[in-house]
Structures are given as structure tokens and as C-alpha cells.
Amino acid sequence: MRKFLLALSASLCIALPGLAQESAPPTPPDSTVTTPEAVPPAAPVLTGLAKVIAENAAAIAKPSRQTIGPVIAAIDAAGEGAPAFLAAWADKKLGARKSDGAIFFVEKQGADYALSDPVTGGAAGTAPKSEITEIKPNSGVRGLIASALVQFQLSDPDPVQRRAALDSLSREGGPEHLEPLAASIAGESDAAIKAQKERLLGLLTIRFGATPEARIAAIEGFGADLALDFRAALNPILATTRKAFAAAPEGNVAKTLRPGHGGFSAEEAYALLVSEGLAPKRLTRADLRAALEAHVENGAVGGIPVAELDQPAKRDAAYTALETAGLVPAAATDDEVASAVAAHQYADIYTEPDSAVTTAAAAALQSVSFKVDAMQGMDLGLDALSLASIYFLAAIGLAITFGVMGVINMAHGEFITMGAYTGYVVQLWIHDYTVSILVALPLAFLVTFTAGVAMERLVIRHLYKRPLETLLATFGISIALQQLFKNIFGTQARPLTAPDWLDGAWVMNDIVGISYIRIAIFVMALVFLALYLWVMKRTRLGLEVRAVTQNPSMAASMGINPDRINMLAFGLGSGIAGIAGVAIGLFAKVTSELGSDYIVQSFMTVVVGGVGNIWGTLAGATLVGFLQKGIEALNPSNTLAAQTYMILFIIIFIQFRPRGIIALKGRAAGD
Missing domain, CATH: 1.10.3470 (ABC transporter involved in vitamin B12 uptake, BtuC)
Structure with a gap:
């Protein structure tokens, strides 16, 4: 019964704190009362753009073109508030608070900065200039930000912004822009801008289309168009790299080459072998003479009498003997150069791996060339x-x-x-x-x-x-x-x-x-x-x-x-x-x-x-x-x-x- 009354009294004190204060007996001076510690309020759970900013505050404050791409992509995908944040970032209107690294919209206000929430734009007080570090991305980072902003600007109510977005895409468009660009065409009300979007979509599809069929269809859709942008889209597809092969050429071959024919000399062929690490550097006459003179022993070099070194073949054989013995660095003599050139095959290889795409691009460019x-x-x-x-x-x-x-x-x-x-x-x-x-x-x-x-x-x-x-x-x-x-x-x-x-x-x-x-x-x-x-x-x-x-x-x-x-x-x-x-x-x-x-x-x-x-x-x-x-x-x-x-x-x-x-x-x- 006594325990019940004590529990009832405690519950009444909690429910009626005023009554408990009035009825509670005075605490004796020598008694000790233990008060429970105050529990701090739980930190708010961040979501969306706020979470992305908080998690990447350090990278945003000190961006680098080489590493900031994933951060910009995460902000871009965050949804609401992302366009305003990216625009402010590109315009150098962001600042980081030194005490905790928090990111804010900043605006100079006398000797202080006026702070605003980077997500909602609501006022967040002021801070002295000494407490804020302005975030100033370089031109490379601003270019990446501009590319990320494009998908929002493509549907902007202002036609000037839409045209600016298309201009940006024409300079730095990538495969990630194909989907937002295609999605913006249906709702475009301006006929001229719509035509520009459709053309740009075709140009980007030529370069970054998901399938060879889509790229070929885009190429054929332009016909014999004379515009520079169309030719500029075709030229990278037909770009080639000259390579040497120990066996048959591999890859999308544009042209096979024969040393000594068609303007492709044996010297160029061997230089290609050296650049690709398939052959040692050529032995110069000065290096050959110095090496032979440095290794004359008992009237012979590499077992060949000095008297016979007036013959080019003997000199090459002497150097080869020294090379085999590890006495001179590896280098190719004239006969070794000829052998190496003859032992390899050479070709110009398209950088574009799909042969069907390069065939379509070459046919289109040839048709355009006649008209040009x-x-x-x-x-x-x-x-x-x-x-x-x-x-x-x-x-x-x-x-x-x-x-x-x-x-x-x-x-x-x-x-x-x-x-x-x-x-x-x-x-x-x-x-x-x-x-x-x-x-x-x-x-x-x-x-x-x-x-x-x-x-x-x-x-x-x-x-x-x-x-x-x-x-x-x-x-x-x-x-x-x-x-x-x-x-x-x-x-x-x-x-x-x-x-x-x-x-x-x-x-x-x-x-x-x-x-x-x-x-x-x-x-x-x-x-x-x-x-x-x-x-x-x-x-x-x-x-x-x-x-x-x-x-x-x-x-x-x-x-x-x-x-x-x-x-x-x-x-x-x-x-x-x-x-x-x-x-x-x-x-x-x-x-x-x-x-x-x-x-x-x-x-x-x-x-x-x-x-x-x-x-x-x-x-x-x-x-x-x-x-x-x-x-x-x-x-x-x-x-x-x-x-x-x-x-x-x-x-x-x-x-x-x-x-x-x-x-x-x-x-x-x-x-």
C-alpha cells in the first residue's frame, strides 16, 4: 500500500508540476537531490539537396575539375533547389562558414555577409567577413556546372535562357544531355528553338547515341547538309590513329599501309615501331663509331678485326656482338631496322570502333564534299x-x-x-x-x-x-x-x-x-x-x-x-x-x-x-x-x-x- 501511494504521488507531481511545487515538503539543508541531465534535441534529418550539400561541403568549398564531377551530378539529381544552387555556385555567390564548414548563399552587406539557406533561400542571419570564405570555382568547374544546368534551362520559361542552354550544349554537350534534350522538344512552343533543339539532338546522337543504329539513322537524317556543325560531328568519327601490328591489323581499319608506298616511308614505319615500344631506337652513325672505338680489344671489336670494319655489314655485326654481350645499349642497326620493318604490318585505325558507323559517316561526308x-x-x-x-x-x-x-x-x-x-x-x-x-x-x-x-x-x-x-x-x-x-x-x-x-x-x-x-x-x-x-x-x-x-x-x-x-x-x-x-x-x-x-x-x-x-x-x-x-x-x-x-x-x-x-x-x- 505504501509503494502504491508513493507511485501515485510521483505521477501527480509529473502531471501537475505547479501542485507538486506547492505541496512538496521543503528539502532538508543537508539532503542531496539528484537531477537528471538535460537531453539535447535530436539533430534534424537532412534529405535531398540539403543532405548532398552537407555531405560534400568540403568538395564544394574547394572544387577541382578532376574530382567535382560526381558532386555536381549528385546535386543535379537532388531535384528541387538544385538549379538555384548550381547557378549561385557558378556565379561565385556561395560561401563556406569557417567554424563548421556550412555552405550558404552569401551577399556582401557592408562589413558583413548576409547569409541565406542554400536550399530554400531563406534568410540565415549575417556573419562577419572574417568568418566566411567565398567559394570561387575556376573556369573548368564553371563549365561542368553550366553543363549540369542545361537540363533545367532547356525548359526555362525565358526563351533567352533556352537559347543559351542550346549554345552551351553545342559546345560541351555529352551523352548525359541526350535524354533531357529529347524530353524538352515536345513541350517547346517556339518553332525556331524547337528546330534548333531537334538539330542539336541529331548532332549529339551522331556522337553519343546509345546504339550504332541510332547514330547511323541520325547521320542519314541530315542528308547532304552543308552546315559546319554537321561536318564537325562527322570528322571525329572518321579520325584515325596510325598503328603497327606484329600480325594482321586489329580494330576498325581505315587503310592498310605498306612501307615505301603511298607516301608511307620505311623511316616513318620504324619511327612508329619505336614510338609503340616494338623496336629499339635506331643506332646513329656517331653512336656506332663511338661504341666501336670504345671496345677495341686485341685489334678486334666483338670478334671482328678492325681492318674489316670499313664494311657497313661488318660494323653492324660488331655492334650486334657487343649488344649481345651487354656491353652497349640496345639499338637497331640498319639490317635490324629493315628486318623489324618487314616483320610488322601497319594501318590507319578509326578511333570509332563500329565499322557501320564509320561507313555511314564516310558516305555522308563524301556526299557533302561534292556539294561543298x-x-x-x-x-x-x-x-x-x-x-x-x-x-x-x-x-x-x-x-x-x-x-x-x-x-x-x-x-x-x-x-x-x-x-x-x-x-x-x-x-x-x-x-x-x-x-x-x-x-x-x-x-x-x-x-x-x-x-x-x-x-x-x-x-x-x-x-x-x-x-x-x-x-x-x-x-x-x-x-x-x-x-x-x-x-x-x-x-x-x-x-x-x-x-x-x-x-x-x-x-x-x-x-x-x-x-x-x-x-x-x-x-x-x-x-x-x-x-x-x-x-x-x-x-x-x-x-x-x-x-x-x-x-x-x-x-x-x-x-x-x-x-x-x-x-x-x-x-x-x-x-x-x-x-x-x-x-x-x-x-x-x-x-x-x-x-x-x-x-x-x-x-x-x-x-x-x-x-x-x-x-x-x-x-x-x-x-x-x-x-x-x-x-x-x-x-x-x-x-x-x-x-x-x-x-x-x-x-x-x-x-x-x-x-x-x-x-x-x-x-x-x-x-
């Missing part, structure tokens, strides 16, 4: 057509002055330069580039027309029928104008900026493309061709110019002033040169020597085409432009040599057709 060659030819043709239009535009004014007046104007290039500088000055005052070009074209014509008329009135008119003196005089004017340009504008190149709508290029594919500026020059050349034909065929000035060209004496008797026609023709040719200068200055450097870069080609264009005939000038520009680009394509490393060959060809051409492609009748023909 055709596209390169087309691109070369566009370049040549562009160059021909530039030469035509530069030479059309020279064709007028040379054809009508018979004057060799060596200063024609400086009128081109004058037009370019006119465009530059206009842009100093008019900052809208479209308006400035529209103003510069007629103004350049006016300036150079005036300069041409002044030159004709002051110099050229006194030198008619004296071609050598005309050439020397205009050459002197050319030098004087170049120096004048240097004095006014300096020696540095001046910018002549094209409007925004002329920026960029018209691109058909990764091979064929042409800049919009060159297209504009081509169109301008056609416009001036049409304008020239209209002036010459439909106006009184054109009628008088044609009359003077064919028979100046008869034209004078009909009331036409040849002197006036010569002046206007010279001014017209100079004015067109000024317009050409504005066009050329849009893509070339505007310097005092700009015109001199085109004067030779301009004269060749006029002479080859036929003096004084616009159609001849057009034919000459086409011939010179295509010829120059064709020679440059055959000799791309030396453009100066290409120009030399072109000039030699023109000289030979003129020997057989001195009047050009389209000969002109009349005064120019007689001259």
Missing part, C-alpha cells in the same frame, strides 16, 4: 562578280576619257580617292549615314567633275596628240594630289561608314555568302551602265560624243565643238570616278593611296575590253575580276603572285587581240 565543292565554286563566282563590278565602276569613267579623247589619265585613281574623301567629309556634318551617302554621291560627282574640267582646261587641252607628255603630266598631277590629300587628311585611314541596312551579308549557307555592300556596288554598276547607255543613246550630248569619237573633223563641220565635248567628256569620266570612290570607300580603307590600288586594274579593264566601248569595258571588268579570283583560289597564300600572273596573262592576251574583246571603230580604233 559546288558551293565553293558558287561563292568564288560571287566574289569574282563583286570584284568585276568594282573594277567596272572604277573603269567606266576612264573608258569615257580614254575612248573619246585618247588621253591616258594617270590621275584617274586620285579622282576615285577624291570622291571617297568627299563622302568622309559629308559624314562629318551629316551623322545619319543613309542621308550622308545620298548626299555624298551627287556631291562627289560635282566635286570630281569640277576638278576634271579644271584639269582638262589647264593641262590636258594643251597636250592633245602628245600621249607620252599627257601620261607624264597626269602622273605628276597624281603624285601632287596624293600629297595634297596627305596634307589635308593625314596619313591615317579615314572611316566612311555604311548605313545599318548595308551591314552584314546575304548568306545562303555556311559556305556561300556576300556582303550587302558588295551587292549594293553591283547594283550601282548596273545603274551606271543603264545611265551611260541612256546618255549615249538618248541625249544630244551622247549623240555629239559618239560623233566626235567616230570622226572629230566631220563632227566639227556639222557644228559640234570637239573642244567642248572633250571637256565635258573628261569631266563626266572624272565625276563617275568620284561616285566610284564613295562606293569603294564603304568597304576599303580611305587613304591617299586608295585610287592607286585600282588604277592598274582600271587600265587593264579598259584595254582588254576594248577602248571607248562600254560593253567592252564591262567584258574586260568581268574577265579581269574572274581571272584574278581564279588565280587567287589556285594560289591563296600569295596574292601578289596572283596579280603578277594576271598581268602576264593580260599581256599575252593583248598580243593576240590588241584591240580588246570588243574593238571600236573610229578615231580610237585608228589611234
Whole structure:
């Protein structure tokens, strides 16, 4: 009964602590009461991302590209919170607390850091800077983090983020990205991004597909695609390694090799054996001589008399004997080299082990190569057509002055330069580039027309029928104008900026493309061709110019002033040169020597085409432009040599057709 009452009393004290305190008898001063120790609260059980971070805190704080991969993979697989954590890690927004190594989001806040939970992002207080170590992963680790973030960014609501993820995958995509990339395609709402994802999936499948069948299907799905990324995906599959074999070649053989055939020499074969440890290094003559001299005993080396060592075979036998006795290091003599080379087989082995994949890749690349060659030819043709239009535009004014007046104007290039500088000055005052070009074209014509008329009135008119003196005089004017340009504008190149709508290029594919500026020059050349034909065929000035060209004496008797026609023709040719200068200055450097870069080609264009005939000038520009680009394509490393060959060809051409492609009748023909 007493035990029951004591137990009841104890239970009441636990249930009613207030009552127990009031009713408990005072404790005697000399009595001892034993109080049970307080039990600390149990640590929370970590799961998911929090557990991964806690278990790998040290590796996260000091990451290394060689060892951090499994940690990033574990974070990536943790699910919720992983994208934000990885992004903060890559952006160097993580910090480790020194006291316990805990990882937090950190943000500088005065002299302290504001801490946030790395999983939830909730506030976790502050810490002084001395207690936090910023985590700064290197570029290699950030690249791995970026790859891990891709699967989250592929489905990001922001299309900019999705495109960024695809760009990252195109650079560093791997087999682990195939599944998330494929899963993101079905829900993609942007048609352009969806097409980009599908293409990238095909490229990654070519390289990392799970089965050969999937890789082959991906290769065949691209057909004869010309894009660089497709060819870049095929090339690693067809990469080869040259190997030597003691028996038949093993692996996916691309090509068997025979020493001494097909550019594969015996020396290369033995070097391959040495590199693979299948043969000792070759014995050099110096090493052979030194070894033999060091082991002469009783007038013999390795049992072979010294008197017989003048024979190569005896020297090799002596060294072999020393080698067998362990007196010299192992090295191959000439006969041993020949034997070793003959005893092995050689082959180029694909790094890709599956032969079906390499066969499909080789067939696709061959199909692409044919199309690439055709596209390169087309691109070369566009370049040549562009160059021909530039030469035509530069030479059309020279064709007028040379054809009508018979004057060799060596200063024609400086009128081109004058037009370019006119465009530059206009842009100093008019900052809208479209308006400035529209103003510069007629103004350049006016300036150079005036300069041409002044030159004709002051110099050229006194030198008619004296071609050598005309050439020397205009050459002197050319030098004087170049120096004048240097004095006014300096020696540095001046910018002549094209409007925004002329920026960029018209691109058909990764091979064929042409800049919009060159297209504009081509169109301008056609416009001036049409304008020239209209002036010459439909106006009184054109009628008088044609009359003077064919028979100046008869034209004078009909009331036409040849002197006036010569002046206007010279001014017209100079004015067109000024317009050409504005066009050329849009893509070339505007310097005092700009015109001199085109004067030779301009004269060749006029002479080859036929003096004084616009159609001849057009034919000459086409011939010179295509010829120059064709020679440059055959000799791309030396453009100066290409120009030399072109000039030699023109000289030979003129020997057989001195009047050009389209000969002109009349005064120019007689001259």
C-alpha cells in the first residue's frame, strides 16, 4: 500500500508540476537531490539537396575539375533547389562558414555577409567577413556546372535562357544531355528553338547515341547538309590513329599501309615501331663509331678485326656482338631496322570502333564534299562578280576619257580617292549615314567633275596628240594630289561608314555568302551602265560624243565643238570616278593611296575590253575580276603572285587581240 501511494504521488507531481511545487515538503539543508541531465534535441534529418550539400561541403568549398564531377551530378539529381544552387555556385555567390564548414548563399552587406539557406533561400542571419570564405570555382568547374544546368534551362520559361542552354550544349554537350534534350522538344512552343533543339539532338546522337543504329539513322537524317556543325560531328568519327601490328591489323581499319608506298616511308614505319615500344631506337652513325672505338680489344671489336670494319655489314655485326654481350645499349642497326620493318604490318585505325558507323559517316561526308565543292565554286563566282563590278565602276569613267579623247589619265585613281574623301567629309556634318551617302554621291560627282574640267582646261587641252607628255603630266598631277590629300587628311585611314541596312551579308549557307555592300556596288554598276547607255543613246550630248569619237573633223563641220565635248567628256569620266570612290570607300580603307590600288586594274579593264566601248569595258571588268579570283583560289597564300600572273596573262592576251574583246571603230580604233 505504501509503494502504491508513493507511485501515485510521483505521477501527480509529473502531471501537475505547479501542485507538486506547492505541496512538496521543503528539502532538508543537508539532503542531496539528484537531477537528471538535460537531453539535447535530436539533430534534424537532412534529405535531398540539403543532405548532398552537407555531405560534400568540403568538395564544394574547394572544387577541382578532376574530382567535382560526381558532386555536381549528385546535386543535379537532388531535384528541387538544385538549379538555384548550381547557378549561385557558378556565379561565385556561395560561401563556406569557417567554424563548421556550412555552405550558404552569401551577399556582401557592408562589413558583413548576409547569409541565406542554400536550399530554400531563406534568410540565415549575417556573419562577419572574417568568418566566411567565398567559394570561387575556376573556369573548368564553371563549365561542368553550366553543363549540369542545361537540363533545367532547356525548359526555362525565358526563351533567352533556352537559347543559351542550346549554345552551351553545342559546345560541351555529352551523352548525359541526350535524354533531357529529347524530353524538352515536345513541350517547346517556339518553332525556331524547337528546330534548333531537334538539330542539336541529331548532332549529339551522331556522337553519343546509345546504339550504332541510332547514330547511323541520325547521320542519314541530315542528308547532304552543308552546315559546319554537321561536318564537325562527322570528322571525329572518321579520325584515325596510325598503328603497327606484329600480325594482321586489329580494330576498325581505315587503310592498310605498306612501307615505301603511298607516301608511307620505311623511316616513318620504324619511327612508329619505336614510338609503340616494338623496336629499339635506331643506332646513329656517331653512336656506332663511338661504341666501336670504345671496345677495341686485341685489334678486334666483338670478334671482328678492325681492318674489316670499313664494311657497313661488318660494323653492324660488331655492334650486334657487343649488344649481345651487354656491353652497349640496345639499338637497331640498319639490317635490324629493315628486318623489324618487314616483320610488322601497319594501318590507319578509326578511333570509332563500329565499322557501320564509320561507313555511314564516310558516305555522308563524301556526299557533302561534292556539294561543298559546288558551293565553293558558287561563292568564288560571287566574289569574282563583286570584284568585276568594282573594277567596272572604277573603269567606266576612264573608258569615257580614254575612248573619246585618247588621253591616258594617270590621275584617274586620285579622282576615285577624291570622291571617297568627299563622302568622309559629308559624314562629318551629316551623322545619319543613309542621308550622308545620298548626299555624298551627287556631291562627289560635282566635286570630281569640277576638278576634271579644271584639269582638262589647264593641262590636258594643251597636250592633245602628245600621249607620252599627257601620261607624264597626269602622273605628276597624281603624285601632287596624293600629297595634297596627305596634307589635308593625314596619313591615317579615314572611316566612311555604311548605313545599318548595308551591314552584314546575304548568306545562303555556311559556305556561300556576300556582303550587302558588295551587292549594293553591283547594283550601282548596273545603274551606271543603264545611265551611260541612256546618255549615249538618248541625249544630244551622247549623240555629239559618239560623233566626235567616230570622226572629230566631220563632227566639227556639222557644228559640234570637239573642244567642248572633250571637256565635258573628261569631266563626266572624272565625276563617275568620284561616285566610284564613295562606293569603294564603304568597304576599303580611305587613304591617299586608295585610287592607286585600282588604277592598274582600271587600265587593264579598259584595254582588254576594248577602248571607248562600254560593253567592252564591262567584258574586260568581268574577265579581269574572274581571272584574278581564279588565280587567287589556285594560289591563296600569295596574292601578289596572283596579280603578277594576271598581268602576264593580260599581256599575252593583248598580243593576240590588241584591240580588246570588243574593238571600236573610229578615231580610237585608228589611234
